[in-house]
Amino acid sequence: MADAGAPAALEAAGLRKTYGDFVAVEDVGLSLAPGASLALVGESGSGKTTTARMIAGLEAPTAGTVRFDGRVLPGRRARTAVRGSFAGDVQMVFQDPYASLDRHQRVADSISEVLAHHTDLRGSALARRTAELLDQVGLTAGQARSLPRALSGGQRQRVAIARAVAVRPRVLVLDEAVAALDVSVQAQIVTLLRELREQSDTAYLFITHDLGIVQHICEDIAVMHRGRIIERGRTLSVLERPGAAYTRKLIDSVPRRGWTPKRGATA
Amino acid sequence: MSAYQSVPAAGGRLPLGRVRALARGQGVPIAAGTVVALVVLAAVFAPLLAPYDPNAVDPLAVSQGSSAAHWLGTDDTGRDILSRLLYGARPSLLAPALITLTAGLAGTALAVSAAWLGGWYDRVVSAFLDLVFGFPGLVLAVVGAAVFGAGLDIAVITLSLAYLPYIARVVRSAALRERALPYVSALGLLGLSGRRICLRHLLPNLLPLVLVQATTSFGYTMLDVAAFSFIGLGTQPPTAEWGLMVANGAPGIIAGQPEQSLYAGLVIVVFVIACNLLGSGLSRRLLGEDR
Numbered sequence: 001m002a003d004a005g006a007p008a009a010l011e012a013a014g015l016r017k018t019y020g021d022f023v024a025v026e027d028v029g030l031s032l033a034p035g036a037s038l039a040l041v042g043e044s045g046s047g048k049t050t051t052a053r054m055i056a057g058l059e060a061p062t063a064g065t066v067r068f069d070g071r072v073l074p075g076r077r078a079r080t081a082v083r084g085s086f087a088g089d090v091q092m093v094f095q096d097p098y099a100s101l102d103r104h105q106r107v108a109d110s111i112s113e114v115l116a117h118h119t120d121l122r123g124s125a126l127a128r129r130t131a132e133l134l135d136q137v138g139l140t141a142g143q144a145r146s147l148p149r150a151l152s153g154g155q156r157q158r159v160a161i162a163r164a165v166a167v168r169p170r171v172l173v174l175d176e177a178v179a180a181l182d183v184s185v186q187a188q189i190v191t192l193l194r195e196l197r198e199q200s201d202t203a204y205l206f207i208t209h210d211l212g213i214v215q216h217i218c219e220d221i222a223v224m225h226r227g228r229i230i231e232r233g234r235t236l237s238v239l240e241r242p243g244a245a246y247t248r249k250l251i252d253s254v255p256r257r258g259w260t261p262k263r264g265a266t267a
Numbered sequence: 268m269s270a271y272q273s274v275p276a277a278g279g280r281l282p283l284g285r286v287r288a289l290a291r292g293q294g295v296p297i298a299a300g301t302v303v304a305l306v307v308l309a310a311v312f313a314p315l316l317a318p319y320d321p322n323a324v325d326p327l328a329v330s331q332g333s334s335a336a337h338w339l340g341t342d343d344t345g346r347d348i349l350s351r352l353l354y355g356a357r358p359s360l361l362a363p364a365l366i367t368l369t370a371g372l373a374g375t376a377l378a379v380s381a382a383w384l385g386g387w388y389d390r391v392v393s394a395f396l397d398l399v400f401g402f403p404g405l406v407l408a409v410v411g412a413a414v415f416g417a418g419l420d421i422a423v424i425t426l427s428l429a430y431l432p433y434i435a436r437v438v439r440s441a442a443l444r445e446r447a448l449p450y451v452s453a454l455g456l457l458g459l460s461g462r463r464i465c466l467r468h469l470l471p472n473l474l475p476l477v478l479v480q481a482t483t484s485f486g487y488t489m490l491d492v493a494a495f496s497f498i499g500l501g502t503q504p505p506t507a508e509w510g511l512m513v514a515n516g517a518p519g520i521i522a523g524q525p526e527q528s529l530y531a532g533l534v535i536v537v538f539v540i541a542c543n544l545l546g547s548g549l550s551r552r553l554l555g556e557d558r
């Protein structure tokens with residue numbers, strides 16, 4: 001996607017996933033350079049979340065491979081130690097901020113648990129790094145001490161992001177990570193993600209059905225329809241001059257200023 | 268400026284007010300909890316509370332009704348019924364407590380491991396639980412007694428096994444639901460081991476459910492232990508135990524002296540009902556649902 005010379009942070013090839021006779025994903029290939037940001041868009045059921053879960057290793061592909069820096073991601077049933085060694089390769093932020101944190105764990109503990117597992121930080125150094133990460137995503141010391149139920153959806157998503165970037169992943173998969181939030185909170189989280197990307201070379205794979213926010217966070221876009229990628233390119237050029245009829249339809253369905261719902265809109 | 272004024276929540280600051288707010292609409296569970304607590308205290312402090320030695324025979328006061336000397340009367344050998352009820356609370360509570368504890372710990376361990384590991388292990392565990400679930404606890408206990416001889420220890424072992432499914436089946440399905448939540452996937456991606464996720468994350472979230480199931484089971488195990496002693500296979504005379512007292516007093520019912528059976532039976536019924544009500548109250552409070 002980005003400059004072809006750099007080694008890819010993520011290289012997925014020929015991904016296919018079937019459930020019985022149903023083909024959810026067919027021949028999907030993606031590659032992300034370090035620090036790149038790719039949006040994977042499509043309607044519900046287009047296979048984008050399944051693709052994301054295969055890339056994160058949560059779902060075993062029926063066919064195809066996922067490589068991080070050349071290493072092939074093991075299956076879901078791989079030994080903990082093997083799977084754990086990929087923690088620095090890929091992390092994921094989930095759609096539902098209310099279910100992506102352990103409800104009995106204080107916010108700071110959920111970060112320091114991960115840090116303690118992956119670094120040699122202990123005691124006050126561990127607490128300092130935890131506070132630093134939470135501060136980076138805009139959470140206060142008071143919020144750090146609270147349980148997830150005391151936080152709003154946007155604040156919880158900030159915790160989930162802090163937890164994911166704590167291991168400095170090569171690739172961060174954001175699966176509809178802002179879809180469950182209010183529009184104003186969405187903007188804050190998108191801004192946060194942009195800031196975080198400027199500070200690291202983590203590549204983003206941004207899964208969304210919302211074309212309105214894609215251009216604010218991703219340089220590249222891939223459009224999925226019925227399990228296949230039907231169009232890809234630079235975000236701005238695809239949004240301005242969509243090649244596929246389906247893409248145009250998707251763009252036309254985004255509400256914008258002066259937009260009036262049409263009865264029986266034509267593709 | 269705003270025309271609204273923030274009104275402090277009623278009694279939010281006083282401990283008493285907070286207790287009252289907590290207690291609102293919780294009358295039944297609190298009453299049930301009080302009954303359970305009182306019975307446990309009576310068992311613990313039986314030597315201080317009992318007016319007589321529970322096994323002291325008094326040939327001059329046989330099968331008496333209530334009196335100032337013997338509040339609940341005496342049994343067929345002149346032993347004080349109140350004292351026997353108080354001392355009897357010990358084995359009557361201890362055996363069900365051991366059973367609930369064993370079934371609770373083993374059941375939770377089986378349930379969480381089965382839900383986590385899945386595959387053939389889960390199928391074997393589930394089949395085993397279904398098989399055990401098919402046997403009434405008392406039948407299993409009687410078979411155990413037939414093979415190994417009578418005694419409360421046999422009841423504890425066999426009933427622990429029989430009550431395993433009561434805990435494990437419910438906890439397993441809850442663990443499966445819990446396991447499917449994104450936070451578990453996230454922790455796996457972050458490289459935490461399955462053991463750590465189970466012990467540090469799944470278990471604390473399942474604990475309220477285990478507590479609720481254990482509380483309700485406690486009442487039922489007490490009923491089974493009492494029945495086991497009633498048919499003469501559990502506690503052996505002359506030790507005081509509620510189920511045994513019901514059996515001992517049975518001839519007296521026809522003779523017009525129902526005190527021993529009546530009071531012992533009443534204590535069992537009240538305690539079992541209290542456990543049930545406490546269990547459903549806890550369920551509503553901790554799990555936010557009415558079951």
